[in-house]
Amino acid sequence: MDFEFSPKWLAVLFVVAGFVIVFMLMGGSLTQLFSAGIQENVLVQIREGDTCIVEASDGVPRSINNCPYQQGDNITISYKQGFPSLEGHQSSQ
Template structure:
């Protein structure tokens, strides 16, 4: 772009140059797509790990089932359904051959309501 200015009755031409605007993208406009994908992936992974730390690693409980075997007494029996009281919540035994008060050894997964195995304590 050329502009003319008058100084002391003499026309003087000044040439002004500028760099074309890149659309205002700033840092991200000059970054390749591969680097942006890596940056996004790292940000996502960091946020995911932060949530896991804050929540006490709940994903571990889903992926790695902790088996618990303990002896408990039958608390309630209704028909062929028995209920035992475990530390986290009551659990049911279907087609239950036991009576109220019987001591039963049960095996179950932590954070899962189902009983995997049961037998009368000897």
């Protein structure tokens, strides 16, 4: 039986393979991608305009756009370790 991939299936295969390769090169693993988020209390380290910068214990700086906090505020953030985006944030006070 002779089996050939259609151009559509080859495109899908290359996209999936590309995603896996890029993800591995960035040091990620699929367990990190689907793991539960971490909640942590942090201080707002920098506020510039309407953007705040916080840094969790994993050492990755994360930004909050349209930030309602002031520099030095204690807030609770939710994130996935090693990923630069925040899942959520709220005031700890």
